[in-house]
Amino acid sequence: MSKAIREVYGTVLAELAEKNKDIVVLDADLSGSTKSAIFGKAHPERFFNMGIAESNMVATAAGLATTGHIPFVNTFTVFLTTLGLISTRAQVCYGNLNVKFGGAYCGMSDAFDGSSHHATEDIAVMRSLPNMTVLVPSDAASTRWATGFAVEKQGPVYLRLSRDVYPDLYDENTSFECGKGAVVRDGSDVTVIACGLLVHKAIEAAEIMAAKGVSVRVVDMYSVKPIDKELILKCAAETGAIVTAEEHNIYGGLGGAVSEVLAWGGAGVPTEYVGIQDTFTESGPYKELLAKYGVDANGVVAGIEKVLVRKKK
Amino acid sequence: MSLSKERCAELDELCRVFRIDVLKAVHSIQSGHPGGSLSVCEILTLLYQEEMNISADDPENPDRDRLVLCKGHAAPMLYRNLIEKGFLPKDSMATLRRINSQLQGHPSNHTPGVEMPSGPLGIGLSAAQGMAMGLKLNGSPARVYAILGDGELDEGAVWEAAASAPKFALSNLTAIVDYNKVQLDGTTDEVMPLRDLEGKWKAFGWNVIRCNGHDISALHDALENAKKVADKPTVIIADTIKGKGVSFMEGKAAWHGKAIPDAELAQAIEELGGDK
Numbered sequence: 001m002s003k004a005i006r007e008v009y010g011t012v013l014a015e016l017a018e019k020n021k022d023i024v025v026l027d028a029d030l031s032g033s034t035k036s037a038i039f040g041k042a043h044p045e046r047f048f049n050m051g052i053a054e055s056n057m058v059a060t061a062a063g064l065a066t067t068g069h070i071p072f073v074n075t076f077t078v079f080l081t082t083l084g085l086i087s088t089r090a091q092v093c094y095g096n097l098n099v100k101f102g103g104a105y106c107g108m109s110d111a112f113d114g115s116s117h118h119a120t121e122d123i124a125v126m127r128s129l130p131n132m133t134v135l136v137p138s139d140a141a142s143t144r145w146a147t148g149f150a151v152e153k154q155g156p157v158y159l160r161l162s163r164d165v166y167p168d169l170y171d172e173n174t175s176f177e178c179g180k181g182a183v184v185r186d187g188s189d190v191t192v193i194a195c196g197l198l199v200h201k202a203i204e205a206a207e208i209m210a211a212k213g214v215s216v217r218v219v220d221m222y223s224v225k226p227i228d229k230e231l232i233l234k235c236a237a238e239t240g241a242i243v244t245a246e247e248h249n250i251y252g253g254l255g256g257a258v259s260e261v262l263a264w265g266g267a268g269v270p271t272e273y274v275g276i277q278d279t280f281t282e283s284g285p286y287k288e289l290l291a292k293y294g295v296d297a298n299g300v301v302a303g304i305e306k307v308l309v310r311k312k313k
Numbered sequence: 314m315s316l317s318k319e320r321c322a323e324l325d326e327l328c329r330v331f332r333i334d335v336l337k338a339v340h341s342i343q344s345g346h347p348g349g350s351l352s353v354c355e356i357l358t359l360l361y362q363e364e365m366n367i368s369a370d371d372p373e374n375p376d377r378d379r380l381v382l383c384k385g386h387a388a389p390m391l392y393r394n395l396i397e398k399g400f401l402p403k404d405s406m407a408t409l410r411r412i413n414s415q416l417q418g419h420p421s422n423h424t425p426g427v428e429m430p431s432g433p434l435g436i437g438l439s440a441a442q443g444m445a446m447g448l449k450l451n452g453s454p455a456r457v458y459a460i461l462g463d464g465e466l467d468e469g470a471v472w473e474a475a476a477s478a479p480k481f482a483l484s485n486l487t488a489i490v491d492y493n494k495v496q497l498d499g500t501t502d503e504v505m506p507l508r509d510l511e512g513k514w515k516a517f518g519w520n521v522i523r524c525n526g527h528d529i530s531a532l533h534d535a536l537e538n539a540k541k542v543a544d545k546p547t548v549i550i551a552d553t554i555k556g557k558g559v560s561f562m563e564g565k566a567a568w569h570g571k572a573i574p575d576a577e578l579a580q581a582i583e584e585l586g587g588d589k
Contacts, residue, residue, distance in 0.1 A: 024450070048446070048481070056473035059436040063443020066428060067451060068375065071443075086470075090433045091440055095422045 002167040003140040006104050009161050010035025012147045013072060014042040020151060024064055026050050027074045028057050033163075034074040034104035054083035058099070062091035065098040070151060076110065077103030077119035077160065081126060092156050093129040100150040101126070101158040106136075106196065107247030108293070109163035111286035120276045124252025126158040127225040133178060134225040136160040136195035136254075141170040142222050149178060160196060164286065167200060169220070179226040187217035190304055190311070191235035191242050195221050195254050198245035198274065198295060205300035216304060224254055229261045236267040241311040243303040245274040247295050270310035272303040316533045320363070324529045327362060327397070328354045332558050333585050335389040336578060338409040343572040345410060345418070346386040348562060349462060352493040352553040353387045355527050360458055361394035364536055369399035372425060376453045379444045381429045383437025384462035384491060385419040386570065391427070392416050400426030435468025437461065438488055442478045445486035445546075456540070459488045464496030467505045472517070478546045479518030486546040487539045488519075491526060493555035497569045510550055519548045526551025558585050 017023040017039060024046045031037035031049060040047035050057040054075055061071035073080065080103050081088075092099045103122055110117040127134045133153060137143035143161070150157040169184060176182075184199065185206050192202040199220045206216035217239055219231060236242055242262065244255035250273040262268055276293050290296040316324075332354055339345035357380075361367075365378040382391050389409060395401045401415065401424070408414035415424045419432030429440045441459035448455050465471060478486055492510070494501050501507050514521045520542045524531040532551065539547035555569070556562025559581040573581070582588050 024447075046450070050477055051473070053470075053473035053477065055436060055470040056439045056442075056477055059439030059470070060443035060446065060474075060477070062429065063381075063440040063445070063457075064447040065443070066379075066422075067444055067447025067453075069447050069450065086433050087436045087439070091430050091436060094430045 002165045004165045005137060005143050005162040006035045008140045008143045009102060009147055009159070010038035012144050014039040016148060016151055017043050017046065020070070022068060022070045023072065023151060024048065024069045025072045025074065026057050026061055028052055028054050028079070030075050030104070033076070034102060036072070036074040036102070054079050055087060058084040059087035059091060061099045062087055062095065062097050070098055070100065072100045072102055074102040074104060076105045076117060077122050078117060081119065081122040085125065089129055093131045096131045096155050098154055099156050101156070103158065103160050105163045106160045107162065108281055108286065108289045111289050112283050114283035115280040118281045120249045120281065121252065122160065123224055123246070123248050123254060124256065127257060131155050132225065133157045134160070135178070136222055136224055138196055138199040138220050138222055139166045139169040141168065141172055141174055142176060145176040146222070153178070162197060164197060166197065169199065176222065178223050179228060180223055181219045181221040181228040181231045183217060184220045185216070185218040187215040188239055189215045189241070190307055191217040191219060191239045192245055192300060192304065193219045193221050193232065193235070193242060193254065193258050194245035195224060197247050198300070201295070201297045202245050202300050204297035205304060208297060208301050209304055214304065214308065221254060224257055227257050227261060229265065232258055232261045233265045233267050236262055236269045240269050241307045242269055242271045243274060243300065243307050244271065245295070245300050245303065248275050249278055250275040251278055270307050272307040274299050274303040314537070316363070316530055321529045324358055324362060328358050329586055331358060331390060331393045333582050333588055334393050334406055336573060336581050338389055338406040340573040340578045341407060342410045345389055346570045347573060348495065348555040348565070348568040349384060349491065349493070350387045350390040351557045351559065351562065352526070352555045353384070353460060353491045354390055354557065355529055355532060356460060356489055356491060356551055357390050357394050359529055359532050361398055363533070365458070366455065367398065369426070372400070375451065376455045378456045378458070379428045379441070380458045380460065381437045381441040381444070382420055382431050382460050383434065384460060384465055385431030388416070388418065388420050391420060395426040398426065434462065434465040435470035438471055438474040441486060441488070442474050442483060445478070445483040446481055448485060449483065455485070457486050459486065461488060461490050463490055463492045463494060463501050463507060464504070466490070466507055475514065475517040475519070482544050483546045484543050487536065488546065488548040490548060490550045491553050492550050493553040495555040495564060495566045495569070497566060499566050514548045514550070518545060520545050521548055521550065523550045523552070526553035527557055560584055
């Protein structure tokens with residue numbers, strides 16, 4: 001089975017709000033796209049369309065949070081984390097207010113709209129804010145968990161969501177934990193630490209490499225902040241090489257977060273970074289974009305092969 | 314009901330004392346914003362010491378009134394009011410802007426009595442709007458006050474909230490513009506003309522009241538008027554004077570954010586009727 005991540009998010013939010021009357025949802029005229037409209041239809045009295053005004057939307061949510069509500073703000077990832085950023089920093093995070101951020105079209109998932117609508121720096125932006133939790137679900141079950149976790153957790157939470165359809169990775173009974181990653185495929189020669197779409201691409205890459213006799217471990221780092229230090233250091237020690245993989249600039253995102261842990265732990269092993277290579281992207285079919293910018297299975301394979309050469313030296 | 318002459322006189326005396334205390338604090342650390350603190354003095358003092366239903370003994374009461382000081386640089390006047398209401402220790406003004414102080418250069422909600430962090434201009438009205446929406450959902454009778462600077466109206470985000478608050482019929486929200494006509498680099502006319510300010514707010518769907526922002530009685534009447542409007546938010550455009558009460562500061566952009574030398578402090582205190 002595979003499901004559109006935005007669809008799962010909108011549906012789960014509407015379901016959770018049946019029991020939790022504190023949940024309110026705001027959108028910036030993109031509710032049909034972000035799927036917050038599913039909530040809006042089910043709970044119109046708790047749904048606010050703020051118009052195309054992201055700054056106003058986030059700051060309004062900050063105010064709503066101080067009156068006991070749990071606001072979820074929704075728009076395309078790139079607009080949320082740029083136009084909505086001033087309030088995110090100065091009110092929500094500084095004030096440690098209970099606002100939840102749904103970044104709907106992460107990476108290049110809004111493919112045809114081009115670079116202006118792609119989000120390739122949002123993880124870097126959001127994880128640099130004190131008090132912010134950053135979660136990157138990789139399938140329906142983890143999206144369901146992350147949305148529920150955001151409701152329960154006191155304080156700001158950022159959900160990096162995709163427009164795309166992801167195959168199921170976990171069964172519905174899987175237990176997730178903020179601050180933890182999951183080994184979704186074991187291996188001994190190299191570890192690919194990925195998030196979101198790239199977890200699936202890493203699994204594909206691991207299969208390609210298995211045929212070549214290389215044993216690849218794949219970690220789904222769905223909790224980017226806080227991050228699972230213990231697991232990263234364990235993988236470095238056990239496999240001796242790391243590849244990070246994300247639909248994001250190679251700077252400041254998951255790759256940056258993993259490297260910080262490796263350096264901190266004195267666990268430096270050869271590391272390669274699969275991601276957007278510090279460039280702006282372009283319009284096109286999603287699959288072709290992923291291939292061109294090296295964030296598909298072949299891109300991960302290339303990263304693995306590079307790191308293995310360095311590991312041997 | 315109008316405020317009695319006696320009560321107005323009491324509040325005027327509080328304002329006089331608050332002005333001196335704020336200037337002393339800003340002088341002591343040789344950093345801060347005297348001009349805008351003096352212009353907003355009556356507005357904040359009337360709200361905190363007379364109008365708002367708040368208590369330091371019950372700071373989390375869900376039905377308390379809220380205030381967002383959107384023009385966060387006037388923080389010293391906010392702190393002096395919070396001290397008077399018992400939210401902060403009496404001697405805390407001396408810690409303004411110093412290390413480990415509760416009195417940050419711009420307001421933080423980690424300071425008792427402060428409801429929302431502020432400092433970056435343009436986003437305070439939106440936050441106040443969110444409070445008003447939340448209180449309305451909760452069925453609370455509480456009111457929300459947003460205090461904006463006039464220079465702040467340069468920020469486009471202010472007009473996002475100006476558009477949305479009437480859409481949500483937030484009659485429990487009152488915005489007050491501290492219209493002192495001077496911002497950091499010069500007058501508002503020089504830096505960015507505000508043109509027909511009343512007309513702009515009216516066009517966005519607000520109940521607009523204009524009054525003298527240093528006249529406690531007129532401000533009080535404007536706040537009462539706002540409570541009678543059932544279907545839209547109110548904005549009070551309060552004509553004020555930057556640096557009000559100190560002759561050499563009045564109307565001068567130079568005193569927006571300037572340290573006060575010793576001799577000038579002494580003169581200012583004298584002009585304000587002395588440190589009794």
